[in-house]
Amino acid sequence: MRPILNILWIILGGGFIIFLEYLIGGLLLCLTVIGIPFGLQCFKIAGLSLLPFGREILDAPGSSPVGCVLNVFWILVAGIWIFLSHIGLALTLALTIIGIPFAIQHVKLAMLALAPFGKLVRETPG
Structure with a gap:
């Protein structure tokens, strides 16, 4: 069922x-040295956004204080706007019965x- 949903x-x-x-x-963020950690997080989200069904998000063991600082910077610069766009898409998709599984993926x-810092994306068992 997961391949069909994907x-x-x-x-x-x-x-x-x-x-x-x-x-x-x-790719644009990785053009600068300062942007590389943020670009890597974009690649992590890109991988999940292409095939979200059958994957889950976990907290990474041993998250560092640097990751916390980077998360704060991410939230202030872009995170809140990206979050709101996904929530808006989720609410729109949730209006139809067929769109509910897609809405759940947008919330994820x-x-x-x-x-995104301190999070891991892995395949769900089963």
């Missing part, structure tokens, strides 16, 4: 467009986009 996500849920946005953002992406 294919529908790419086509109907906007997954490919979101993937491209995070990928381009990550919103939580990762709000504070």
Whole structure:
């Protein structure tokens, strides 16, 4: 079922467009030395945004205080706006029965986009 949902996500849920946005953002951020940690987080979110079904977000063990500081900077500069855009898409998709699974994935992406440092994305068992 996961492959079917992922294919529908790419086509109907906007997954490919979101993937491209995070990928381009990550590439642009990696052009500067200061932007590399933020670009890497964009790549993490891009991977989840392309195929979100069957993946989960976990807290990374041993998160550092540097990650906390970077999360605060991320939230202030871009995180809140990215979070709000995913929540807006989730609310719109939740208006239809078919869109509810896609809305849940947008909420998952919103939580990762709000504070990506110190988070891991892994395949769900089963």
